[in-house]
Amino acid sequence: MKISLVRRKPLLNNNEAISESFTVIPALAMVLIGFTIFSIIIASAYTTFDYHHDIINKFDGAQDILEKISSPNSPVTEDGSLFKLKDFNSIEAKEFFNQLLNKYQCYGYNFTIKLTFENRIYWIFNPQSSDIILTNTYACTKIVSIVINDIQIVPGSLTVIFWIQHTKQ
Numbered sequence: 001m002k003i004s005l006v007r008r009k010p011l012l013n014n015n016e017a018i019s020e021s022f023t024v025i026p027a028l029a030m031v032l033i034g035f036t037i038f039s040i041i042i043a044s045a046y047t048t049f050d051y052h053h054d055i056i057n058k059f060d061g062a063q064d065i066l067e068k069i070s071s072p073n074s075p076v077t078e079d080g081s082l083f084k085l086k087d088f089n090s091i092e093a094k095e096f097f098n099q100l101l102n103k104y105q106c107y108g109y110n111f112t113i114k115l116t117f118e119n120r121i122y123w124i125f126n127p128q129s130s131d132i133i134l135t136n137t138y139a140c141t142k143i144v145s146i147v148i149n150d151i152q153i154v155p156g157s158l159t160v161i162f163w164i165q166h167t168k169q
Contacts, residue, residue: 055138062140062162065100065111070142070158077144083158084147088115088124097124110163117146117156137163 070077075092077083087093097113104111113124139161146156 058138058162058164059140061104061109062111062138062160065104065113065162066140066142066158066160068100069113069160070144081142082145082147082153083115083156085115085122088122101125108164112161114159114161115146115156116159117154137161 068074070081070083072079075090075096076087101111111125115122115124139159141157141159144156144158145153147153
């Protein structure tokens with residue numbers, strides 16, 4: 001058995017060699033750029049979904065309050081859509097509204113109720129102007145009938161304005 005030793009030429013003097021040293025780097029860069037763009041699109045979709053989900057939850061909070069106020073068991077309504085104006089000033093109604101307010105304030109939420117009819121506005125829990133940030137309010141409205149007295153019933157709207165209460169530091 002004969003072993004032959006082949007002497008190789010040094011690489012610096014070899015003109016026959018083919019160099020493929022950096023051809024993978026542009027392809028790798030394209031893959032990484034594509035993955036980065038894909039990650040940004042997924043993150044953007046998630047944050048958009050999360051933002052809209054949060055807004056819908058706050059609108060649901062306003063809708064929940066409106067449903068509780070206009071339920072047949074509420075002290076200010078008879079059948080859910082017929083409101084007696086004098087009942088809004090009763091002690092039972094004020095206790096009912098305070099219970100609702102306390103329930104939501106313990107979670108950092110606040111709300112006010114606006115009854116509108118015949119170009120008049122009747123507020124329950126009139127908000128302080130420094131308490132509401134206009135970009136962070138959510139409202140829900142329901143068309144109702146308002147009993148002014150035994151003879152007069154007028155159309156109106158009941159609106160719940162809902163916002164996050166910011167603590168002052």
